[in-house]
Amino acid sequence: MSLEKFLLEQGLRISIDGTKGRCLVADRIFTPGEVIISQEPYSSVLDSSSGNRRCDNCFNLSSNLKRCSACKSVRYCCSSCQAYAWKRHKSECQMLIKLNEEKQRTPPPSLRLVVRLVIKRILQQSGVLSTTADDNFEIVEALPTHFSETQEERLVLYAQMANLVETIVAPSEVDLKDICQLFCRLACNAHTICDEEFRPVGTGLYPVISIINHSCAPNAVLLFDGKRGAVRALQRIEKGTEVTISYVELAGSTKSRQQALKEQYYFVCQCQRCMKMETGEGILEDAILEGYKCSVQQCNGAVLSGTDQPGSHCVTCGSGCDIKKFKLSESAANKLLDEANTATKSKDDAPARKLFEEAEEIQKEIFHVHSVHLMRTRDALMKICMSLKDWQSALRYCLLTLPAYERAYSLKSPLVGLQYFSLGKLQWFLGNSLEAMRALTRAKGILSVTHGSSSSLVRELSGTLQEATLESAYKDQSPYGLVSMGMDISSL
Numbered sequence: 001m002s003l004e005k006f007l008l009e010q011g012l013r014i015s016i017d018g019t020k021g022r023c024l025v026a027d028r029i030f031t032p033g034e035v036i037i038s039q040e041p042y043s044s045v046l047d048s049s050s051g052n053r054r055c056d057n058c059f060n061l062s063s064n065l066k067r068c069s070a071c072k073s074v075r076y077c078c079s080s081c082q083a084y085a086w087k088r089h090k091s092e093c094q095m096l097i098k099l100n101e102e103k104q105r106t107p108p109p110s111l112r113l114v115v116r117l118v119i120k121r122i123l124q125q126s127g128v129l130s131t132t133a134d135d136n137f138e139i140v141e142a143l144p145t146h147f148s149e150t151q152e153e154r155l156v157l158y159a160q161m162a163n164l165v166e167t168i169v170a171p172s173e174v175d176l177k178d179i180c181q182l183f184c185r186l187a188c189n190a191h192t193i194c195d196e197e198f199r200p201v202g203t204g205l206y207p208v209i210s211i212i213n214h215s216c217a218p219n220a221v222l223l224f225d226g227k228r229g230a231v232r233a234l235q236r237i238e239k240g241t242e243v244t245i246s247y248v249e250l251a252g253s254t255k256s257r258q259q260a261l262k263e264q265y266y267f268v269c270q271c272q273r274c275m276k277m278e279t280g281e282g283i284l285e286d287a288i289l290e291g292y293k294c295s296v297q298q299c300n301g302a303v304l305s306g307t308d309q310p311g312s313h314c315v316t317c318g319s320g321c322d323i324k325k326f327k328l329s330e331s332a333a334n335k336l337l338d339e340a341n342t343a344t345k346s347k348d349d350a351p352a353r354k355l356f357e358e359a360e361e362i363q364k365e366i367f368h369v370h371s372v373h374l375m376r377t378r379d380a381l382m383k384i385c386m387s388l389k390d391w392q393s394a395l396r397y398c399l400l401t402l403p404a405y406e407r408a409y410s411l412k413s414p415l416v417g418l419q420y421f422s423l424g425k426l427q428w429f430l431g432n433s434l435e436a437m438r439a440l441t442r443a444k445g446i447l448s449v450t451h452g453s454s455s456s457l458v459r460e461l462s463g464t465l466q467e468a469t470l471e472s473a474y475k476d477q478s479p480y481g482l483v484s485m486g487m488d489i490s491s492l
C-alpha cells in the first residue's frame with residue numbers, strides 16, 4: 001500500500017507548501033482527544049539513564065529486567081519482548097560483544113540510533129524484516145536533511161560518527177556521505193520519547209509523524225505509550241486544516257522560540273503566535289514572559305530584555321527603567337540557580353532549596369509575576385519541597401506557578417493539566433478535598449484530551465478524584481471535620 005493510501009484511510013493527506021515543504025492535512029474532522037495518527041518508531045534508543053530501568057524493546061518501566069546474556073548491554077522486561085527484538089538486536093549484539101572484548105565503551109545513544117537505523121534498512125532490504133506503508137526506508141529518506149545549511153563544525157562531528165558507524169556495521173554496507181545525511185536527518189526529524197509526565201526516556205524516528213510541521217500554537221500534541229508515538233487533537237480540527245505540533249519548549253518569548261527553531265530546524269516560524277509579535281499585544285506578552293517587570297507599582301506591564309530590542313521602557317506605560325541594574329540582579333540570580341542545580345543533582349535538597357529561595361527573592365524584584373524564569377524557579381522549589389516532604393510549601397509554590405503556566409503554555413496544554421494534577425494531589429493530602437476536587441476535575445478535563453481517557457495517568461487521576469469527592473461528601477456530613485482517607489503521597 002502507498003503512504004498516500006495509508007494516510008487517506010486515517011483521514012489524512014499530504015499537501016505541499018512553498019515554505020514548509022510537506023504538510024499533514026486533515027481530510028476529515030478530528031475531535032478533541034481523538035488520535036490523529038499513531039506509529040511505532042522506525043528506529044529508537046533509550047537514554048543512558050533509562051537503560052537500566054526500562055525494557056529496550058517496549059520502553060516500559062520494569063523492576064524485573066533481564067539482561068541479554070550475550071552482550072549484557074540491553075535489558076528486556078519479558079521473553080516475548082526479547083524474542084521480538086532479536087532479529088534487530090542480533091547484529092547490534094555482535095557489535096556490542098566486540099566492543100566489550102576490546103574494553104571499549106558502549107557507543108552513545110545518538111550513535112546507536114543511527115546504527116539501529118542502518119541495521120534495520122539492511123534487514124528490510126534483504127527481506128529479513130518486512131516493510132509496510134508506514135515502516136520502510138523510503139519514507140525515512142523523504143524527510144528533509146538540511147544538509148547544506150548544517151554548520152561545518154556539526155558536519156565534522158557527524159563525519160567522525162559516520163566513521164564509527166562504518167567500523168561497527170560492515171563497511172561494504174554503508175556509504176559515509178549517506179550516514180552523515182542520516183545524522184542530519186535525525187537532528188531535525190527525530191523526537192524525544194517522554195514518559196506521561198514529559199520526562200525524557202529516549203529518542204525515536206517516526207517517519208510519518210515527522211511529516212507534521214511545527215506551530216507555537218499547535219492544534220495537536222505528540223505523546224508516547226512506551227515507545228509508540230500518538231498524536232492527539234487538542235481541539236476540533238476541521239477538514240482541510242493542517243495538523244501541527246510543537247517542536248520546542250513553548251514557555252518562552254517569540255525570540256527564544258524562534259532561535260531554538262532556527263538552530264535545530266532551520267526555519268523562521270510564522271505561526272499565529274509568532275505573528276502576534278508584530279502587534280502591541282505580542283510585544284507585551286514577550287516582555288512579560290522573558291523581560292523585566294515595570295518599576296511603576298500600579299503598572300502591570302513589563303520591559304523587553306533583549307539588547308537588540310528597543311528595551312528600557314515599559315511596553316504598557318512607557319516609563320523608563322534601569323536595564324543595567326536589572327541585568328546585574330539577573331546574573332546574581334543565575335549564579336545562585338547554577339549552584340542550586342548542582343546541589344539538586346547531588347541530591348543535597350536542603351542546601352538546594354536555600355539557594356533556589358535566594359534566587360527567587362531576587363527574581364521577584366525584577367521579573368513579572370508571570371515570568372517564565374520565576375515560574376521555573378518556583379517549579380524547582382515545589383519539587384524540592386515535595387522531596388523534603390514540606391507539603392504546605394510545595395502547595396504554595398504550585399499555586400504560584402499556575403497563572404504563569406497558563407500564560408506561557410495554552411489552557412489546553414498537557415503541562416498545565418499535569419500542574420493541576422499536582423495541585424489537586426497536594427490539596428487533597430493537606431485536607432482541602434473540595435479544592436482538590438476542583439483542581440483534579442480541571443486536570444482531568446485537559447489530560448483526558450492530551451493523554452486519552454484510558455491512559456494510566458488519567459485512570460490514576462480519576463481514582464484520586466473519586467476518593468477526593470467521597471472524602472468531601474463524607475466531611476460535609478461528618479461532625480468531626482477533617483478525615484484523611486490515606487492517600488499515597490509518595491506518588492506525587
Ligand SMILES: C[S@@+](CC[C@H](N)C(=O)[O-])C[C@H]1O[C@@H](n2cnc3c(N)ncnc32)[C@H](O)[C@@H]1O
Nearest residue numbers: 020021022144188189210211212213214265267
Ligand atoms: C520534521 S520535518 C516536517 C516535515 C517536512 N515539512 C517535510 O517536508 O517532510 C521538519 C522540517 O519541516 C520544516 N518545517 C516544519 N515546521 C515548519 C514551519 N512552521 N514553518 C516552516 N517550515 C517548517 C522545516 O524545514 C523543518 O526542518
